[in-house]
Amino acid sequence: MTVCTFRTAVPGDEELILSFIRALADYEHMSDQVVATPELLREWIFEKQKAEVIFAAAGGREVGFALFFHNFSTFLGRAGIYLEDLFVLPEERGKGYGEALLKRLARITVERGCGRLEWACLDWNTPSINFYIQKMCATPMDEWTTYRLTGERLKQAAE
Template identity: 60%
Template sequence: MSHTTNIPNFTLRFAKETDVPTIFNFIKELAKYEKMSHEVVATEALLKESIFERNMAEVVIGEYENKPVAFALFFHNFSTFLGKPGIYLEDLFVLPEMRGRGFGKTMLSFLAKLCVDRKCGRLEWWCLDWNQPSIDFYKQMGAVPMDDWTVYRVNDESLIKLASHCGNQA
């Protein structure tokens, strides 16, 4: 089911399993834009399993004139302080040649509405410090940077090492 928008010929829809190749292509394009292509280890098979079989994330596809031009991948998190779930936006990407038409703003607006409809307390995401065009765009939309917080990550061998300290589970 497509959701109409205020932009002529631009619609939004939740991704289907057959969209996995499109999602993967958007991820590769985003990684290229962020100068992080070398970090993409995802595969179509992994995306299919994680998104559509395990339901670990959701994807919205933005289509202009029936062609995919944008995507947003997100999942629910939870705020103990609010006592409510939130939506964490992992990726939002609009093809470079389609930018400046309001597609990104419309997709963020759709996610905000989804937050409200699902009784979530907030919508949040990360942005690379060097990405000034995106930072300016987000601030224009009313987003506030969380300068008091530092993101920490454990992955690869450190993740396996940390996991080994929990002991055996019954």
């Protein structure tokens, strides 16, 4: 692996963050679902501080990113970190950048005194699943099902 450095996203990185989001959505066959804009990212990441982004950089450019936020475990009685997105550019895969990002995020989790680091992975994404289990020794949470309300159903539930 080329020397990998990390940096935290700052205002002005919205276009770069969005480019990673779009590349991830393309990989996951979900490009039609991306409605994020640089303005929305600025508002929610930097102004409202609801999420954080770290970049992995090598050779003078960003090669991967992780977007995460705090959640809370009532059982542990403390916060955790939820990794919403982790993505490494296709041409940079297999060089250790994904592992480096996850290890950096694990260090952040420990440094902040959080109780756990969690994320979800699409069932068909076998390369990522194998990486998480074999390389990172992560435990799949098969007994949990994720539920979601969005769009009109979310609005109906709020009425």
